[in-house]
Amino acid sequence: MSNSTTPIKNTKTLGTVTIEMVAQRAGVSLSTVSRILNGTAVVSESKKQAVDKAIAELDFVPNPMARSLAGGRSQSVGVITRAIDSPFYGAALRGIEETLDPAGYSALFVSGHFDVNIEKRCFELLRGRRVDGIILLTGQLPDANLKTYAKALPLVVTGRTLKAKGLVSLDFDxxxxxxxxxxxxxxxxxxxxxxxxxxxxxxxxxxxxxxxxxxxxxxxxxxxxxxxxxxxxxxxxxxxxxxxxxxxxxxxxxxxxxxxxxxxxxxxxxxxxxxxxxxxxxxxxxxxxxxxxxxxxxxxxxxQPAYQLGELAAQCMIRLLKGETPSVKAPRPTLIVRESTKAT
Amino acid sequence: MSNSTTPIKNTKTLGTVTIEMVAQRAGVSLSTVSRILNGTAVVSESKKQAVDKAIAELDFVPNPMARSLAGGRSQSVGVITRAIDSPFYGAALRGIEETLDPAGYSALFVSGHFDVNIEKRCFELLRGRRVDGIILLTGQLPDANLKTYAKALPLVVTGRTLKAKGLVSLDFDxxxxxxxxxxxxxxxxxxxxxxxxxxxxxxxxxxxxxxxxxxxxxxxxxxxxxxxxxxxxxxxxxxxxxxxxxxxxxxxxxxxxxxxxxxxxxxxxxxxxxxxxxxxxxxxxxxxxxxxxxxxxxxxxxxQPAYQLGELAAQCMIRLLKGETPSVKAPRPTLIVRESTKAT
DNA sequence: CTGAAAGCGCTTACAG
DNA sequence: CTGAAAGCGCTTACAG
The missing domain is CATH 3.40.50.2300 (Response regulator)
Incomplete structure (x- = not known):
């Protein structure tokens, strides 16, 4: 055998292209690739191009698990809703999904069933999943609990007015x-x-x-x-x-x-x-x-513009995650006159 | 200073209880804790109890990211639906969520908009997120693509009949x-x-x-x-x-x-x-x-029993994930007579 | 601007 | 039945 000491790679890894392979192909260090990926430092243009080329050629996609573990962020936000199939909140969920996605975040939807205990369990579940933040759509949990949770991670809640650090509330009139x-x-x-x-x-x-x-x-x-x-x-x-x-x-x-x-x-x-x-x-x-x-x-x-509400909630979350302190005004109610009303 | 060589732990880690702390408290090795957690080997009853106690006392929750990275599984399954707020699939999503959850899996819902290209992008996104399997609710993607995807990871698709390894289809009559x-x-x-x-x-x-x-x-x-x-x-x-x-x-x-x-x-x-x-x-x-x-x-x-369809799809996925080859019969259509029809 | 190295928190052969 | 150790694929001080 030509090389009996070659370490045998874990089989799980077969077919998976890693940052290391990209680095090797581009002729730079692993750290440099990471920096380019995250825009976390200025890198010379020539190396950047070499890396981009290698990424494209290898069809490299960063492993979010590794990223999360090393970086301490999961790039996901938990969303607690009444039920995943709520007729009213459906549009809100879509609004959340569509604004979180371009920002590189995934939504983790869970049903709280408008029940204090289930909502608590949802919080635990989501924290267990290491989400970076949580959006609670009009839950039942008391303000006090919410304030406590907000100390651990960014929180945006709808359907109430509440002031606390790391928390933004979006009420509806x-x-x-x-x-x-x-x-x-x-x-x-x-x-x-x-x-x-x-x-x-x-x-x-x-x-x-x-x-x-x-x-x-x-x-x-x-x-x-x-x-x-x-x-x-x-x-x-x-x-x-x-x-x-x-x-x-x-x-x-x-x-x-x-x-x-x-x-x-x-x-x-x-x-x-x-x-x-x-x-x-x-x-x-x-x-x-x-x-x-x-x-x-x-x-x-x-x-009650549900889609817009979801959109706003997600935008707030993204800003909280950036360390900003978003201040928003919730959407206003509007009267929609159709055919079920008529003058006496 | 009494101990200037104590390594400084990453600040991210403060407050996080790890498997190592559990092991230490229970007086066993890290591997043993892991085995107990996963039921992956027989462990003496005494140690098991000590570990369970330590877990409870420390309120330990395994980090899914680390777990995924090390184990090669993410304990999540992707679900591609037409739209997260589809009136028809809402119940199916709930069915999926409610059967995946007790099995320890999370659902990652994404909207495919019934469009071939978007569905492809969803597959990429989900694979990027390292889901363990994918459920496609009545998509547009051609059978050929699905068969290809099924080689990479377990797949269950509804709305068509298709035979392939690692794939189960759930048609509706x-x-x-x-x-x-x-x-x-x-x-x-x-x-x-x-x-x-x-x-x-x-x-x-x-x-x-x-x-x-x-x-x-x-x-x-x-x-x-x-x-x-x-x-x-x-x-x-x-x-x-x-x-x-x-x-x-x-x-x-x-x-x-x-x-x-x-x-x-x-x-x-x-x-x-x-x-x-x-x-x-x-x-x-x-x-x-x-x-x-x-x-x-x-x-x-x-x-068309949407909830049941979602439930079945999720059950199939769980079995696929266990390495089994589920064979199911899809739910049958039933006529529901209400008040919009009347004899001539 | 860039590398080498430690570390994130687990799982899993390997060797008793 | 159980440990020590390597490894999963990244990020990020640290030191040039």
Missing amino acids: NFEGGRLATEHLLSLGHQKIAVVTGEAGHKDSTERLRGHCAALEAAGLPFDPRLVVAGDYLELGGVRAVEELLARKIPFTSLFALNDQMAAGAALALHRLGKHIPSDMSLVGFDDLPQSVYAAPPLTTVR | NFEGGRLATEHLLSLGHQKIAVVTGEAGHKDSTERLRGHCAALEAAGLPFDPRLVVAGDYLELGGVRAVEELLARKIPFTSLFALNDQMAAGAALALHRLGKHIPSDMSLVGFDDLPQSVYAAPPLTTVR
Whole structure:
């Protein structure tokens, strides 16, 4: 044998091109290749070109695991959402993915199920995965926990206002959204406006309701608590709400569902009862889900720009990761008038 | 100074508990801890207990990066989907997440946008991230490419039938689904059935249409091509199809939309024209999207169990990763009769 | 501007 | 059953 002392490379490594091979081919040191890869130091143009050429020829792709282990960063950010298939947050996830990707970060999506304990487990899981930062989309975790987590790694949270180092919060003005919806109904001459709320204790819902009341008050109209029924943010809640409201026998000409899913349920219940929207009843939702444009009739609603929210959250994260202190203003609610509302 | 030669640990490492610290505390070697962690060898019970205790006391969590680098596995699997917020695949993603997680794998979701080039880029990205396997949900990539990829790492693909080593395919019987829908309409006495298809060249769509024709033929009824219009699998296609069909002035009493999104669009168009579903027109969809139960009226459709599909795909992947050769039968289509169809 | 070397935190033959 | 040691593929002080 010509060379019995040649060390036998681990078989796993076969076919894998490493930074060392690039260095050898380019005739420079391993460190130089690394520096060029990371733009971490000024390197002479000639070497840079040689390295770039070698990288291209070998079709070299850095191993992120090695990179993470050595550099202490994983180039990934954890995203805790209610559920990976949430109808509302879907667009937000896409917004996050599409802004993280060009920045060289991967998103790790996990479902928190809007449950404090599961969310805690998600944080542990993600920290175990060594993500560089975490985005929490409207979770249930108390502020105190969040502040603690923010000490360990960059955090951006939506759906609340919270100040702390290493943490940026992106709130949404649900109050204003609620106000907008009711103002619209009032402008159409509706005086008796029923409301289906979200889950009890859900801040978004109580804020939207406050906005509703504020609009009423501004118009000099009384708020009648018998016209509000507790929902669940799901379609079924909308169905039940209509039944309940009708059973109460208190007249109303319009219904404000505090989210689109409940509006869809309400539309179905009304449809079954032979009530025509908007001739017999005006209906307003909240969120502007993708499918709401194609509801029959298309739903008038308050738009919460989910995609943009995700985009913003990701941008904040990227800046936090750079050591900057981003200050952003969250997107504003806007009223989208379609065909489910009509003047009395 | 008492000990000027103590090596200074990398600052990154502060606060991180390593396998070495566990070993020291438990009074065993590093290798033993690793073996216990991985169940990779039989270890005496006493040592195992000591190690477990140390792990608990130190709150040790293995570093997945180091693990991957040393072990050659990343404990993650890439999932290429049309879009992270696809209404149909949402449930499939959840199914994948929920079965991968207990098996110790993380899912890396990326959007392929049903585009050959983007899907290729996704494969590169995921391989760059060193995923252990890839699940492709109904992509556009040709079979040949898939077979090539399967040589490099385990692959499970849905929406086609393909045999190759290291690859398992999970097809769905779209033909049967199409047959079921039309058979239902026929059983209600409908003879004139219009059809809105999906994007041209989309295999799912052509299969569903074939099923439709087969049902017609079995009933001894002619297939009238003037009753089919080309759609796009989006709501807008459903809207346009209704307009187009009506413009053709060929009578029909029912409409089979080859997916639920188009059915929603068709329902809207019919609603605007004052046509009542199902009194004036019966409507059948395909997929059974979550929101279809709450359409007004609730949509009769062919159910494609997305969650279960994701679950199965993930199970196959886990078995492939174990070196097994899973053989599975894909879930069957089922007809879900709701309120959008009615006897003539 | 550039190398040699240590180190990131694990896994896994190898040799008892 | 168990250790010592090499190695996974990088990054980053350290020293020119």
